[in-house]
Amino acid sequence: DRGAYPYYMLKEIDEQPAVLHRIQETYLQDSGIPVLDQEMLNAMAKADRIYIVGAGTSYHAGLVGQTLFEKLAQVPTQAVLASEFAYTDPILSKHPFFIFLTQSGETADSRQVLVRVNEEWQAPSLTITNVENSTLYREASYQLLLQAGPEIAVASTKAYTAQIAVEAVVAKALGTRKQVPAADAFDLQHELSLAANAIQAIVDDKAQIKTVAHKDLATTRNAFYIGRGVDYFVALEAALKLKEISYIQAEGFASGELKHGTIALIEDQTPVIALITQARTASHTRGNIQEVQSRGAQVLTIVSENLAKTSDQLVIPSISELLMPLISVVPAQLLAYYASLERGYNVDQPRNLAKSVTVE
Numbered sequence: 460d461r462g463a464y465p466y467y468m469l470k471e472i473d474e475q476p477a478v479l480h481r482i483q484e485t486y487l488q489d490s491g492i493p494v495l496d497q498e499m500l501n502a503m504a505k506a507d508r509i510y511i512v513g514a515g516t517s518y519h520a521g522l523v524g525q526t527l528f529e530k531l532a533q534v535p536t537q538a539v540l541a542s543e544f545a546y547t548d549p550i551l552s553k554h555p556f557f558i559f560l561t562q563s564g565e566t567a568d569s570r571q572v573l574v575r576v577n578e579e580w581q582a583p584s585l586t587i588t589n590v591e592n593s594t595l596y597r598e599a600s601y602q603l604l605l606q607a608g609p610e611i612a613v614a615s616t617k618a619y620t621a622q623i624a625v626e627a628v629v630a631k632a633l634g635t636r637k638q639v640p641a642a643d644a645f646d647l648q649h650e651l652s653l654a655a656n657a658i659q660a661i662v663d664d665k666a667q668i669k670t671v672a673h674k675d676l677a678t679t680r681n682a683f684y685i686g687r688g689v690d691y692f693v694a695l696e697a698a699l700k701l702k703e704i705s706y707i708q709a710e711g712f713a714s715g716e717l718k719h720g721t722i723a724l725i726e727d728q729t730p731v732i733a734l735i736t737q738a739r740t741a742s743h744t745r746g747n748i749q750e751v752q753s754r755g756a757q758v759l760t761i762v763s764e765n766l767a768k769t770s771d772q773l774v775i776p777s778i779s780e781l782l783m784p785l786i787s788v789v790p791a792q793l794l795a796y797y798a799s800l801e802r803g804y805n806v807d808q809p810r811n812l813a814k815s816v817t818v819e
């Protein structure tokens with residue numbers, strides 16, 4: 460029931476702080492130590508490489524997971540597109556472990572990979588899903604639930620943030636199990652509380668984002684999101700949100716790649732939304748902003764507080780850089796929502812799309 464909300468998508472965006480709290484309660488002890496199946500962690504600890512399989516938004520959450528597993532558990536990790544991986548002959552590592560990210564648990568492309576994992580590669584697997592007893596839940600060796608509550612809008616929002624939070628729990632648990640110092644030092648309990656508060660502050664201030672959507676996205680034909688590292692991964696997700704419900708031709712780019720081709724697309728007034736949450740690359744992305752600005756782009760910045768300058772528009776609270784995607788994606792979700800509304804579309808049921816994609 461969407462109560463007083465005009466669309467489920469807005470309700471689901473607003474629910475994200477509560478979802479993070481539920482994940483904390485379910486998977487972390489008060490002391491912050493993750494409570495996960497030891498047998499699963501033992502199997503993961505033997506892996507020399509983790510493959511994270513997903514489609515669409517779930518693939519984008521997998522890209523963020525790559526960074527989480529490499530930093531916190533020091534395991535080489537690769538996010539792969541289910542629809543590609545299912546039909547290639549990858550040279551797998553000796554001891555692979557597969558993580559399936561799927562909100563619905565029914566995505567046919569992802570299932571196709573799981574069938575190969577079970578029959579051909581005979582490797583251990585974990586499905587992280589929102590739907591208990593779904594196909595991918597049942598067929599994997601281990602399973603964890605997203606605790607996000609039903610997601611009704613076709614555009615996935617709270618499932619994405621829940622996927623990242625659960626990946627962080629697993630990465631922290633695995634890192635602790637392997638005695639990786641970065642995992643011990645990472646106060647996930649605290650960071651998730653900070654993330655929930657930060658998201659709450661952003662959703663409480665929606666009016667600001669609505670104004671920006673009205674100004675920059677009401678009539679534009681195209682739009683670009685740019686960023687580096689995990690900001691690039693969020694740029695991909697942000698662009699997908701905009702495409703699928705506002706029908707604006709939107710692309711997410713690694714900002715360093717602009718001058719290798721994409722910048723040719725920038726015209727007077729083209730909206731370019733830059734994500735800056737990583738200290739190491741902030742000045743590089745700022746350089747890219749200048750390049751597009753000098754070609755007439757209408758630039759909007761989404762920047763974490765600790766890296767912000769007075770000229771930045773959407774300043775978001777800063778927490779651990781590893782978990783900034785939980786926060787920086789929220790203004791992008793809201794921008795897509797308001798752009799869709801501005802253009803008069805049915806936000807929850809975009810054309811040509813189904814909530815769960817059960818054909819390959």
Ligand code: M6R
Nearest residue numbers: 515516517561562563566614615
């Ligand atoms: O249920 P799944 O997470 O496996 O679904 C994967 C994609 O179909 C899904 O994330 C899709 O990209 C969303 N509509 C994006 O908002």
